[in-house]
Amino acid sequence: MTRRGMLVGGLAAAAAALGGVAWRFRMDLGRAQAGARDGSRLLSLSGQLIEYADRGGGPALLSIHGAGGGFDQGLANASELVGDGYRIVAPSRFGYLRTPVPPDASPAAQAEAHAALLEALAIPKAIVLGVSAGARSAVELALRRPERVAALVLMVPGLYAPQSPVSIEPSRGSRFAFWVVNAGGDFAWWAAMKMAPSTLIRFLGVRPELVAAASPAEQRRVLDIVRSVEPLSRRYRGINVDSTPDLHELPLERISAPTLIVSARDDLFNTLPAARYAADRIPGARLAVFDTGGHLLVGRGAAVRAEVSAFLDGGGPEPAGGAQDSPN
Incomplete structure (x- = not known):
């Protein structure tokens, strides 16, 4: 394969990966938005x-x-x-x-x-x-x-x-999470859940190593709480009041x-x-x-x-x- 072909193939793979990420985000956000509407x-x-x-x-x-x-x-x-x-x-x-x-x-x-x-x-x-x-x-x-x-x-x-x-616990990760909250960024919170959940766990007031040592059921409960903050764009105004x-x-x-x-x-x-x-x-x-x-x-x-x-x-x-x- 030529260098140009390799470049085109790489770009196509990256575009497909980004498309997959965007699709998963939209699906997860849609479920969160529906859950935040239902039953009230x-x-x-x-x-x-x-x-x-x-x-x-x-x-x-x-x-x-x-x-x-x-x-x-x-x-x-x-x-x-x-x-x-x-x-x-x-x-x-x-x-x-x-x-x-x-x-x-x-x-x-x-x-x-x-x-x-x-x-x-x-x-x-x-x-x-x-x-x-x-x-x-x-x-x-x-x-x-x-x-x-x-x-x-x-x-x-x-x-x-x-x-x-x-x-608020003053670690660098917590400062990042607080920035995400101030921005009301649904994608940033979602991405952090996928890539660095321990950062958000610490931001919610718990040492990540405590969660890592907990039972699988308790780990799921904590991650459900982290996930429940979505859609952040419909909650960040209240978080700013509380902060x-x-x-x-x-x-x-x-x-x-x-x-x-x-x-x-x-x-x-x-x-x-x-x-x-x-x-x-x-x-x-x-x-x-x-x-x-x-x-x-x-x-x-x-x-x-x-x-x-x-x-x-x-x-x-x-x-x-x-x-x-x-x-x-």
Whole structure:
């Protein structure tokens, strides 16, 4: 074969490979977009559109998702933590999926939107589950509308801590992932999932080596969470809201709802100081701390579910006067 023929053949092979990559990306993105549309509803509450899902029957549980989520993540979180037997209401917070960002996107404003949603659905009181950045509006709801909160569960909470604040892990890979998020780049996130998933796992607050040592089922769960951030272009506005929070001291001692707080010592988002700070101030709060697990509580699913189940069954809240740190 001549040199020209080899060049033409190489270019043709490269074009075919690029075409295959583009086809796989379009297929994967289409599935992600369909999943982010299916199963939710829209309500206009005082002029603010709120997307939410409403599933199941039983005691009401308001599932408030973390950064990178939406109603779909809220449903998944509730399914993992409490299973069946509850009516799960899972809103998409400000900037996520079909819920737009209002002029006031503060956790306090988001809490008022949660209360309005419960009222519109004729739910007088609900268990409130706040995960990661979702813990901020969960706490505000418990403070502002205590009559609406039957119990409060805060998982790896992205709350205020006076001396050791919650923060994004500062590695070069995490800085790259944050750049991708700011750009709202669907293809860049998809490509990183295919080529460097450990970078995104670390960006989500977990040491990649912890995931590598986990069971195959747990590895699949973590990768499903990474994948669930797609379509990033419909979530990055909310992520940007969550990434620049105005965290400040709140009167946590006024929270009257029974409270469970869960964190891990190796959470790369450093939520443990905030979890301890909140547990020390919320009357009767129970604090469960795991040695390992990271921000996604890898390998701790059964133990976390047991903590939540005991708490919701009435065995969890500690007597007033201090939190219990459950070492694991």
